[in-house]
Amino acid sequence: MADAGDGGGMRRGRNETEEERADRMWVELIQEVRVAQMGVQILFGFLLTVVFTEKYDDLSDTDRTIYLVTVVLGACATGALVGPVALHRLVAGRRVKPQAVQLASRLTLLGLVLLLATTTASLLLILRVATHDGFVPYLVAGVVGWYLLCWFVLPLWTRHRYTST
Numbered sequence: 001m002a003d004a005g006d007g008g009g010m011r012r013g014r015n016e017t018e019e020e021r022a023d024r025m026w027v028e029l030i031q032e033v034r035v036a037q038m039g040v041q042i043l044f045g046f047l048l049t050v051v052f053t054e055k056y057d058d059l060s061d062t063d064r065t066i067y068l069v070t071v072v073l074g075a076c077a078t079g080a081l082v083g084p085v086a087l088h089r090l091v092a093g094r095r096v097k098p099q100a101v102q103l104a105s106r107l108t109l110l111g112l113v114l115l116l117a118t119t120t121a122s123l124l125l126i127l128r129v130a131t132h133d134g135f136v137p138y139l140v141a142g143v144v145g146w147y148l149l150c151w152f153v154l155p156l157w158t159r160h161r162y163t164s165t
Contacts, residue, residue: 070121080111
């Protein structure tokens with residue numbers, strides 16, 4: 001579609017103001033955050049219960065350390081993924097939505113990295129306790145590789161391949 005202000009050339013994208021773009025991006029971001037929040041909250045809730053089970057007393061010192069690191073990572077991931085909601089609530093009506101969207105986007109990306117770390121540590125702990133086999137680190141590395149491919153490599157490749165900026 002041609003835009004009168006672009007010298008007669010073809011223009012890609014939407015014809016929207018900065019505020020309209022921020023509104024649209026905010027709605028999209030919140031939908032994405034809802035998916036990630038659900039996952040991290042279920043995982044974190046499960047992690048919080050482990051310490052109250054009989055099996056916890058049987059964990060080795062290494063496994064207890066992995067568990068504690070996993071719980072802290074889960075708490076941090078939860079904070080980062082709930083952060084955009086608190087940010088929006090505290091700045092709503094202050095005419096800073098474009099800046100809030102940018103900050104919320106960064107918090108969400110940080111939350112995804114922390115969710116990856118939490119999931120990795122959880123998987124490591126569960127497989128160590130379940131199998132005690134030497135292949136556990138390789139299996140965990142394979143799953144981490146899969147997450148990296150799905151969550152970061154493919155999106156970044158798509159961004160690079162199909163956008164000019």
